[in-house]
Amino acid sequence: MKLLLVEDETGLAESIIGYFSEDGTVCELAGDYGSGSEKICMYDYDCILLDLSLPGGDGLRLLEELKRMDKQEGVLIISARNSLDDRLKGLNLGADDYLTKPFHLSELKARVIAIVRRKQFGGSNRVIFNEIAADLLAMNVTVKGVKITLTRKEFDLLVYLVANQGKVVSKNAIAEHLWGDEMDLSDRFDFIYTHIKNLRKKLVEAGAKDYLKSMYGVGYKFGSEE
Amino acid sequence: MKLAQHYNRVNLVTSLIVLGLTGVIYYAFIHFILSKQLDKDLLIEEDEIREYVQTYGKLPLPGDFRDQKVHYIIVPAGRPHERRFEDVEYRNDKEDEIEPGRSLETVIKVGDKFYEVTISKSKVESEDLIRVIFLITLLVTAVLLISLIVINRFVLGRLWKPFHSTLNEMKAFNLADMRELSPAQTHIDEFRELNTAAATMASRVKEDYKELKSFTDNASHEMMTPLAVINSKLDTLLQTESFSDKQGVVIEDIYIAVGRLSRLNQSLLLLARMENSLIDDFGEIELYSQLEQKIRQFQELIELNGLTVTFAGEVKSIRASKYLLDILLNNLIGNAIRHNHPGGTVMIGLNNGGLAITNTGSSQGLDPSIIFKRFSKADTSEGMGLGLALSRQIAVYHGYALEYRFQDEKHVFSISF
CATH class of the missing domain: 3.30.565.10 (Histidine kinase-like ATPase, C-terminal domain)
Structure with missing residues (x-):
């Protein structure tokens, strides 16, 4: 996967690049409007992560430029601007998604993967991890070809964890992904525990390996340990 | 109540009071002057009778001519000689009508007899005069009032037109759309001033609004960006080493605090945005x-x-x-x-x-x-x-x-x- 990150905040940019590049993803950085525009012109990417407030110009203009060039890159806007008109403007201009800062890197990755999947396979909606396969449209999961029944939340959780395979995903990130803002943090951790427990049980009972590990009480990691 | 209506009401009431008062004063003065004139005529008449008595030693014939009657009664001697004017009813024999009149009573000595002489005159002519004057005054008042109303209705309506058009512009004024205020042109100074003031205010409000909006945006950006950095650094930290459960608890506490901080920030910004009516979906x-x-x-x-x-x-x-x-x-x-x-x-x-x-x-x-x-x-x-x-x-x-x-x-x- 080849990504372009247009972001002026170096601290954040470093973290994002670090998070993405571990599994072989190439992630280039443009620190301002000018270099962003140049890179968009010269190269092709799978997805562009676009900050809106950039030195040298508004990120939305970069988006316009991109659409004028008729490029097919997926665009994910990452912005601290949480006003509705910015969000609508961004999406109307052809952005695929809009993520408000602050966000969890795992959330960012899940969204980027979703965008790239939509763009690349043109309608293939399957997420496959070893013996586990999830169909995103039909919302069903098979383990070694045998269908298992998951609740909506368990399904979302599985897709989220698979997108962040090999990473420690914090409980906070999971909670925000599954419930958004509607619940206080204190409400959510018990539910996460329940959902994780059920998901793990269902997968293992259907014959999958136990890929889910609790990490230091802070979060969970999904992945085959070498 | 509309300004014009209010103004009209004050105007009408004042005009009515002033004109009414004028009428009363006018009436009183003319009445007074005419009465004085009449009394003078009566005195002249008395003088003529006295002269006649002096010349001929007898009273002239009691008569009734030209709206004037003279009438004698013998009175006993010793009655006080007092001249008295009185408003009386005057009988007009010609027209067989009772008219208002004025009489003078006095006592004249003829030889050794005393006569009470009563001279009465009809006031009908002076009353007629007063009536005519009163009618003219009334007519003038009515014409004045009608013209005032007409002026108010038609001329004022037209005069206020630029005001109403400015008002409509201001009512339709919306911060969110970027249209400038464009009030109608007028040659009336006050309205021109109003238009200028309204336009200045509108552009200032727009300026403030823009500033406010960018402030809210900036505040959001400035606070959210460090939070995003903290969050991403925590996520990165989590990937690096293996932690003990004790360290895990610490990291989780930081996560929770950062989460709360960003929610707090979002709530405050939302409150601010609402106070400034910036949400319009x-x-x-x-x-x-x-x-x-x-x-x-x-x-x-x-x-x-x-x-x-x-x-x-x-x-x-x-x-x-x-x-x-x-x-x-x-x-x-x-x-x-x-x-x-x-x-x-x-x-x-x-x-x-x-x-x-x-x-x-x-x-x-x-x-x-x-x-x-x-x-x-x-x-x-x-x-x-x-x-x-x-x-x-x-x-x-x-x-x-x-x-x-x-x-x-x-x-x-x-x-x-």
Whole structure:
């Protein structure tokens, strides 16, 4: 996967690049409007992560430029601007998604993967991890070809964890992904525990390996340990 | 009352009073002058009779000519010689009418006899004169008043036209659209000044609005960016080493604090944006299905606390911001579930006039005067004390009223549309 990150905040940019590049993803950085525009012109990417407030110009203009060039890159806007008109403007201009800062890197990755999947396979909606396969449209999961029944939340959780395979995903990130803002943090951790427990049980009972590990009480990691 | 109407009323009343007074004074003066004239005529007549008596030693014949009567009565001697003027009725024999008149009584000595002489004159002519003058005054008054009304109606209406067009422009003025105020051209100084002032104000307000909007945006950006950095660094930290469970607890606490900080920041910005009316994604929302969906959303929490949730209502559409309504319902329903005791109940009632959320909970009522204040919260609450302040602000933003009451051991939050 080849990504372009247009972001002026170096601290954040470093973290994002670090998070993405571990599994072989190439992630280039443009620190301002000018270099962003140049890179968009010269190269092709799978997805562009676009900050809106950039030195040298508004990120939305970069988006316009991109659409004028008729490029097919997926665009994910990452912005601290949480006003509705910015969000609508961004999406109307052809952005695929809009993520408000602050966000969890795992959330960012899940969204980027979703965008790239939509763009690349043109309608293939399957997420496959070893013996586990999830169909995103039909919302069903098979383990070694045998269908298992998951609740909506368990399904979302599985897709989220698979997108962040090999990473420690914090409980906070999971909670925000599954419930958004509607619940206080204190409400959510018990539910996460329940959902994780059920998901793990269902997968293992259907014959999958136990890929889910609790990490230091802070979060969970999904992945085959070498 | 309209200005013109008010002005007209004052104008009319003043004109009527002044003209009425003028009429009265006019009448009194003319009446007085004419009476004096009449009295003088009567005295001249008396003088003539006296002269006649002196010359001929007898009274002239009592007569009745030219609206004048002379009449004698013999009176005993010793009556005081007093001259008296009197308003009397004058009988006009020619026209056989009773007319107002004026008479002079005096005593004249002829030889050794005393005669009381009464000279009376008809006042009808002077009365006629007064009437004519009065009628003319009345006519002038009427013409004046009618012309005033006509002027007010037609001329004032036209004069005020630029004012009304400016007013309409100002009414249609909307901060969100970037149109400038363009009032009608006028050659009247006051209105021109008004137009200039309105245009200046509008552009200043627009400027302030823009500044405010960019301030809100900047504040959001400036605060959210470091938070995003902290969050991403934490996520990165989590990938690096293996931690002990003790370190894990510390990291989790930081996560929670950062989460709270960013939510607090978002709430404050939302309050600020609402205060400045910066949220305008209004649309028709069907509340019944919206509430059903919210209850489904909270299902896990409801089940965990073993609550019974009942929902009764009718289909009701409101015009609201979807974004804000979502926050409002989350807050109210979330509170009703969270501040409940295990096995308690939540009742949600929706009708055409309002929405009421009733829940069991602590047996003590809350103080309605402080719960909607910012950063006020119960000791047992884990929140930041912004939820209800935000909820009320959202209600006010939509022109609704959000109220709390403690009734039959239950907490009731009601919104009236």
